[in-house]
Amino acid sequence: MKAKVISIVSALSYALLLALQPAVGQEPQYSQAGIQYFNQRLDDLRCRQDGLAIDGSLDLDGDWFAVASFADASGDRACGSTAISAGGGYRTAFDDTFDMYGTLSFETVSPDVGGSDSGLIIVGGMRGFIAQDIEGKLELAHHTVFTGSTTITAGGAFWFNRQFAATTDLTLSSNGTTFAIGARMNF
Numbered sequence: 001m002k003a004k005v006i007s008i009v010s011a012l013s014y015a016l017l018l019a020l021q022p023a024v025g026q027e028p029q030y031s032q033a034g035i036q037y038f039n040q041r042l043d044d045l046r047c048r049q050d051g052l053a054i055d056g057s058l059d060l061d062g063d064w065f066a067v068a069s070f071a072d073a074s075g076d077r078a079c080g081s082t083a084i085s086a087g088g089g090y091r092t093a094f095d096d097t098f099d100m101y102g103t104l105s106f107e108t109v110s111p112d113v114g115g116s117d118s119g120l121i122i123v124g125g126m127r128g129f130i131a132q133d134i135e136g137k138l139e140l141a142h143h144t145v146f147t148g149s150t151t152i153t154a155g156g157a158f159w160f161n162r163q164f165a166a167t168t169d170l171t172l173s174s175n176g177t178t179f180a181i182g183a184r185m186n187f
Contacts, residue, residue, distance in 0.1 A: 036182030049075025
């Protein structure tokens with residue numbers, strides 16, 4: 001299973017690197033809010049869950065930003081949970097259209113069955129414009145709640161204008177897969 005996850009992650013990483021051709025002079029924005037529907041398969045619990053997630057970030061001074069998220073999922077086989085997180089991050093320009101960033105957040109996860117747990121989320125990633133209206137991201141995250149997990153996410157946003165976008169994300173980890181679609185708004 002791990003070999004399959006590694007090969008999929010490698011293929012996604014390679015595809016994103018191929019797409020990192022110079023784009024127009026747009027830069028990613030960090031004052032935004034989003035909502036996504038997600039469907040998640042949890043291998044260690046042998047269940048599926050889905051639900052809604054809202055997230056946002058607020059640009060504090062051009063380099064520093066705040067982040068927060070809330071997700072509520074229901075599922076089969078006593079699966080389901082609520083997760084909330086808040087933290088901060090720092091970004092730096094990689095080139096004219098791409099940023100590298102890192103965040104540190106505190107999260108609490110409350111499963112529908114069993115006890116809750118709290119811990120940290122450490123994220124490192126890259127996001128920017130790969131075409132005129134298409135933003136891409138690739139990030140690696142480590143969650144310390146419960147037994148801990150490391151995830152890799154590849155995502156994209158199609159910007160209809162400078163304020164509204166449709167989004168999609170694919171997250172792979174050693175204990176599951178998550179697919180999400182939604183919308184984002186810059187403010």
